[in-house]
Amino acid sequence: MPDVRELRLTDDVRLHVETDGPVDAEVTAVLLHGWTLDGNIWHRQLATLRDRFGAKVRVVTYDARGHGRSSCMTLPTATLAQLGDDLAAVLDTVVPTGRVVLIGHSMGGMTIMEYAHRHPTHFAARVAGLVFVSTTAEGHTHTVYGLSPRVARLIRRAESTGAGVLARCGSRRPPRPLLRALRPSIRWILFGDRYNPADLRLVTRAVAHASLRSIGGFRASIGAQHRLATLAGLTHLPSVTLVGDRDRLTPLPCTESIAAALPTTRRTVCPGAGHLLMLERPGAVNTALAGVLGRVLDSPAAPVAR
Template sequence: MPQRSSVTLPDGVRLHVEISGTDDAPITVFLLHGWTLDTRTWHRQLSGLQETLGTPVRIVAYDARGHGRSGGTSRAGANLAQLGDDLAEVITAVAPTGPIVLAGHSLGGMTIMEFAHGHPRFFALRVAGLVFISTTAEGHTHTVYGLPPRITRLIRLAETTGAGILARGGSWRVHRYLLRALAPSLRWLLFGDRCAPEDLIVTTAAVARAQLLAIGAFRSSVGEQQRLTTLAALGDLPAAALVGDQDRLTPPPCAESIAAALPNADLTVCPGAGHMLMLERPAIVTAALAQVTRAALGNPQDAPDLQAA
């Protein structure tokens, strides 16, 4: 079982942190969850990475501000630049030495890019590998929800208006009865061909813990971020970019542009999968984490075939 801990940020927000593995492991892997979600969406990687890797590894996962079991955020703190600063604080607190691999899903991937942009020297000194899962470096440029342009524009208008309303929701969370009604919509938006009932339960339970203010206030920052130039300056780090071909939020062009910006990035497109790859294709995600971690440790020859995972 992971060891539960916390990190208190300079502005007083307390982050819930879970740590697996021994302190003397040669490398630490950080798992960053998506917008409105929490560390539970990584549960299959938390249990499977050590076995797949076959080498001691320390795994750190934490709930972002305003999400999961972490403290709430102010509206001023609900932006990607702040999340990048938060990641720097967590690394300093729980993994002050040694190489690290950063893996981010959706908002988590954008957080990694913001950390690289805002803390370039720190990033260069510590980061030995990157895994980007169902994320983007181009805001909502490619987000069309799998729908015609006219309908996409209407949905974006409704989404932006709704985000503004939610941003005034303070510390309130989505009521569980409302989430039950929204479950079919979440299933359509976040999953591909198949969705196991337990995966939808994990996802809706995570959304239920997200602060309404965080759900709404992060929307503007997420939609506006442009970090391809930041990625292109990172050099030849071992990296992977994964996406589902039915992802309605961060479709394949998002992962393709990330992979194009990183010279050593392996691109994996998962047929039939949606936005929740850690749940929909756990073996492929875990294999990608293992492959990048091995390369970061200097053992790329042991990397598995992601397409066969």
């Protein structure tokens, strides 16, 4: 059974953290979820990692500030920069030693990039591999929701206004009747050609537990991020980048620009899949995780510098 703990950060935000595996495992895999989601989104990866690697790999998941079972935060800290700082704090406290492989979906992938940008020495000393799932290094540059650029601009303008209103709503959660009504929209924006109704319920429950401040507050930071130059300095690390060709939030051009900045990455495109590859294409995500973890485990003679 996973070990559950609460990590209190310096600004008194409490993060819900779950760990599975021995503290002296050869490698620790840290899985970071996307915007409005939580650590439960990785449930199809956790079982595979346990079965495949056993005691060799320790797994850490946590709910980002304002999401899931973690506490809400002040509005000025609803930024990717703060999430990068939070990741550094999680590693210092929960994974103080040993090599780390970071796996990030959407906002989680952007958090990894921000951590690398803001804490380059810390990152270099700890991180041995990377997996980016349905993410971007260019904010909303390529996000057109599968629509025409003109319509996308109008939607983005409305989003910005709505996000500002939600950000001022504090720790309150989205009304459940509203989420039930929005299920068709959630299904359209997040999933590809096919979906499992149980996955849609899982995602809707996660959104229901995200604070309105986090739903609205992180939007500006996510839209503005540009970290291609940071990625260009990570070519020495084994990495994989995955995307669905029906992804309306981080479409193929997002992955293409990541691959251009990080030419050593192994790029996987999942036909017919949308934004939630860990649910829609768990086999592809699990293969990517196993591949990077296997490469790291096979190179014990080259440990990360201390």
